[in-house]
Amino acid sequence: MAREPGVWLSSPARVRELSRAWRARGERIAFVPTMGYLHDGHLSLVERAARSAKRVVVSVFVNPLQFEARADLASYPRDLAGDRRLLGQARVDAVFAPSAAAFYRPANVTRVAVTGIGERLEGAYRPGHFTGVATVVTKLLHVVEPDQLWLGQKDAQQVALLTRMVEDLDLAVDVRVGPTVREADGLAMSSRNARLTVRERAQAPLLFAALQAGRASLLARGAGPLARRVLAAERAMRAVIARAPLARLDYARLVDAKTFDAPGPGTRAGLLVVAARFPSARLIDNLKVSLGPAR
Amino acid sequence: MAREPGVWLSSPARVRELSRAWRARGERIAFVPTMGYLHDGHLSLVERAARSAKRVVVSVFVNPLQFEARADLASYPRDLAGDRRLLGQARVDAVFAPSAAAFYRPANVTRVAVTGIGERLEGAYRPGHFTGVATVVTKLLHVVEPDQLWLGQKDAQQVALLTRMVEDLDLAVDVRVGPTVREADGLAMSSRNARLTVRERAQAPLLFAALQAGRASLLARGAGPLARRVLAAERAMRAVIARAPLARLDYARLVDAKTFDAPGPGTRAGLLVVAARFPSARLIDNLKVSLGPAR
Numbered sequence: 001m002a003r004e005p006g007v008w009l010s011s012p013a014r015v016r017e018l019s020r021a022w023r024a025r026g027e028r029i030a031f032v033p034t035m036g037y038l039h040d041g042h043l044s045l046v047e048r049a050a051r052s053a054k055r056v057v058v059s060v061f062v063n064p065l066q067f068e069a070r071a072d073l074a075s076y077p078r079d080l081a082g083d084r085r086l087l088g089q090a091r092v093d094a095v096f097a098p099s100a101a102a103f104y105r106p107a108n109v110t111r112v113a114v115t116g117i118g119e120r121l122e123g124a125y126r127p128g129h130f131t132g133v134a135t136v137v138t139k140l141l142h143v144v145e146p147d148q149l150w151l152g153q154k155d156a157q158q159v160a161l162l163t164r165m166v167e168d169l170d171l172a173v174d175v176r177v178g179p180t181v182r183e184a185d186g187l188a189m190s191s192r193n194a195r196l197t198v199r200e201r202a203q204a205p206l207l208f209a210a211l212q213a214g215r216a217s218l219l220a221r222g223a224g225p226l227a228r229r230v231l232a233a234e235r236a237m238r239a240v241i242a243r244a245p246l247a248r249l250d251y252a253r254l255v256d257a258k259t260f261d262a263p264g265p266g267t268r269a270g271l272l273v274v275a276a277r278f279p280s281a282r283l284i285d286n287l288k289v290s291l292g293p294a295r
Numbered sequence: 296m297a298r299e300p301g302v303w304l305s306s307p308a309r310v311r312e313l314s315r316a317w318r319a320r321g322e323r324i325a326f327v328p329t330m331g332y333l334h335d336g337h338l339s340l341v342e343r344a345a346r347s348a349k350r351v352v353v354s355v356f357v358n359p360l361q362f363e364a365r366a367d368l369a370s371y372p373r374d375l376a377g378d379r380r381l382l383g384q385a386r387v388d389a390v391f392a393p394s395a396a397a398f399y400r401p402a403n404v405t406r407v408a409v410t411g412i413g414e415r416l417e418g419a420y421r422p423g424h425f426t427g428v429a430t431v432v433t434k435l436l437h438v439v440e441p442d443q444l445w446l447g448q449k450d451a452q453q454v455a456l457l458t459r460m461v462e463d464l465d466l467a468v469d470v471r472v473g474p475t476v477r478e479a480d481g482l483a484m485s486s487r488n489a490r491l492t493v494r495e496r497a498q499a500p501l502l503f504a505a506l507q508a509g510r511a512s513l514l515a516r517g518a519g520p521l522a523r524r525v526l527a528a529e530r531a532m533r534a535v536i537a538r539a540p541l542a543r544l545d546y547a548r549l550v551d552a553k554t555f556d557a558p559g560p561g562t563r564a565g566l567l568v569v570a571a572r573f574p575s576a577r578l579i580d581n582l583k584v585s586l587g588p589a590r
Contacts, residue, residue: 012465016467024319105462105463107459107462107463108462108463109409109410109411109412109413109459109463110407110408110409110410110429110459110460110463110464111407111408111409111410112405112406112407112408112464113405113406113407113408114404114405114406115404115405115406116404117404118404134405135464138464139463139464139465142464142465142466142467143465145467164402164404164405165405167400167402167403168400168402168403168404168405168434169405169407169430169433169434169437170307170434170437170438171437172311172437172440
């Protein structure tokens with residue numbers, strides 16, 4: 001099933017018009033929001049989206065609202081020509097790429113905030129970040145009006161937060177999650193990886209190694225009390241990150257995959273999460289874990 | 296054009312299903328959100344909605360999120376049987392009346408906030424009120440997916456706030472406004488009027504009288520500097536409210552109708568707004584004014 005190369009649009013009204021025409025024909029629409037500088041992680045999401053829906057819309061928009069630091073926004077990697085080439089080869093029907101000035105008019109003052117989960121971990125380390133994410137995704141969903149919203153597991157807290165938001169706000173969209181795509185040495189693909197120096201890049205796989213050590217610790221102590229197993233897994237993760245002299249650890253935690261709180265009696269799935277700052281980029285990664293037979 | 300009496304639904308999924316079926320047939324959908332205890336103001340909105348769209352959906356939902364005080368929520372007047380009777384005689388296709396427990400599940404933590412305008416006047420006197428309003432209207436729009444959102448001018452700041460929100464969040468809906476419906480003595484119709492004692496009710500028309508005095512003051516000083524005319528109009532309004540011994544004034548202001556800031560060089564339309572607390576109910580009212588030849 002070949003598709004025409006996707007049409008690039010900057011007008012919300014044009015995108016909605018296309019989407020409504022497809023819906024009127026009974027065609028299912030999948031939406032993949034991105035900030036561009038696309039890598040195999042994004043393309044894997046696009047492929048999954050294309051397999052599960054007749055129409056695929058991708059957005060390419062570096063959302064100023066989700067960057068707490070202007071420097072981080074300014075240095076976020078951009079390569080629109082590369083994105084055009086990659087999406088031209090992918091099964092994409094439309095690309096929505098608005099300008100920041102047009103998408104956020106000066107008078108705009110409305111924000112979508114997810115309390116609780118939005119304030120923990122990434123929310124605490126990046127104040128305002130998740131409000132920026134929730135606001136832009138709400139806007140994008142209103143423009144694209146898709147049946148499915150495709151997100152990458154790499155940003156696990158974003159997935160949990162947007163899943164919560166979609167349910168809380170009665171948004172008529174299914175949240176679908178694609179697995180993290182990794183380099184051969186385990187480093188999770190991320191547009192930010194492009195900023196790493198050679199020495200930082202050499203140490204970056206220790207994030208994934210830390211997650212694996214956390215999982216191994218959990219498995220080894222499968223019979224102990226949960227609180228103690230959690231502490232041991234977090235200690236094991238920290239020990240691995242300590243082997244990366246260029247990395248400063250923000251957190252290495254085992255959390256409830258849905259709420260991002262500490263695991264408790266109501267926890268169904270656990271998640272190991274890690275965040276570390278290298279001088280050139282801050283990286284995050286995560287790994288789902290079973291909390292095992294002790295529960 | 297007779298309509299069947301509207302079907303009452305509590306399930307968001309059922310309402311959306313109906314709405315999408317209408318949209319698929321190319322029928323325009325108007326939506327009138329209410330908190331029930333319907334009066335002629337609501338019915339006038341419903342009539343206008345029915346004249347401008349083939350389908351009319353009304354919601355009846357006392358939104359707990361927009362009441363800062365539990366006592367105010369508990370004492371908000373309710374009369375579902377009366378609402379059913381009135382809507383049964385009106386040109387309404389569907390009534391969405393969810394239960395609070397089903398519409399806000401316990402895990403719900405997402406809020407829509409409109410900063411700036413949402414923090415002034417009513418926002419300052421009723422902390423959290425407008426976040427509750429913005430959140431519930433976002434949810435209702437996601438359920439009903441209407442072409443038009445019908446609001447009453449009586450709640451002018453709510454109109455300005457939701458107009459801002461719809462634009463900021465790219466919601467695909469036209470905001471339409473119906474004029475304030477008044478009793479013979481000028482009192483703006485409001486569900487809260489039902490709470491007034493006989494003595495309070497006798498003094499309540501002074502809110503509208505105050506607005507008229509403010510307008511008269513503006514007209515009388517049509518040639519003076521704007522700031523001085525604003526102060527005089529506000530003074531004139533306060534003087535009228537002072538004649539109501541049971542009323543405690545919250546504010547009597549002349550504001551920019553769009554931003555609810557003090558009128559400035561960018562102001563296109565002015566609005567006189569007044570809020571006063573009687574022992575049994577807090578009342579608000581407003582009147583559009585031209586800022587006249589001096590500008």
